[in-house]
Amino acid sequence: MPSKAEKLEALLREVRACDVCADHLPFPPKPILRASVTAKILIVGQAPGRRVHETGIPWNDPSGDRLRDWMQVSRDTFYDEKRIAIIPTGLCYPGTGKSGDLPPCAECAPLWHPRLRAALPNIRLTLLVGNYAQAYYLGDRAQKTLTETVRHYRDYLPEFLPLPHPSWHNQAWLKRNQWFAEEVLPLLRAKVSELL
Known part of the structure; x- marks a missing residue:
């Protein structure tokens, strides 16, 4: 009987081969995610941007730099899938519209x-980054x-910690909502530190 890790690896292969949305995408499907059965933190964002699509590395952009700063983790820690799983709401780059992706x-x-x-039994905290992740996971x-x-x-x-998107386009939001830096970021950093 396969282990939990082997079952997850098989599922990840299946996900990475997905082409369900191929007709809607500007490029061939390229699902981008990272996960391990030992991960304790799950980051759910919206969808890979173009730079992430090109490199195949999630959050490999200025938004990722800011998210790592918010969490107070190094790139090495952030990309250690044994500790942090990264699964966006949409796994492939959806293309660009008039005002962004x-x-x-x-x-x-x-x-x-x-x-x-279901294949990630050790997740203790899920960061819901942005509207799409919050809508899917929190619903009503x-x-x-x-x-x-x-x-x-x-x-x-x-279980969940909702966050705004760390995009540099949200600079005005962060200035208007000082309570986020004063209240939420210290809590986020403490929880991340405790779980890692």
Whole structure:
């Protein structure tokens, strides 16, 4: 009988071969994710950007630099899949629209996330980065806006911690919402440190 690790490896091969959304994508499908049965933290973002699509490395962009700073972890720690799993809401780059990347393909999360989550028995904290991750995982429990969902972060602990997207486009949001840096980031850093 295969071990949990072998079952996860088989599932990851299946996910990486997925082409369900091929007709909607600007490039051939290239699901980008990282996971191990030993991971204790799961990061769920929206979808890979173009740079991530090109390199195959999740959060390999300025947003990833900011997210690592928020978490106070090094690149080596961040990319150690034995400790941190990274599974975006949409696993492939969706293309670019008028005001940035398009939304993740709607088929992706319902198809893969339940099976992937079931194969990650040691996850103790899931970071829900941005609206799409929060909408999928929190459903009706999410507030009317991302700001309110993040402000009510205590309601989702210990399982989930909602965060804004760390994009540099969100600079104005961060300035308007000083409580995020004062309250949420220290909590995030403490939880990450404790779990790692």
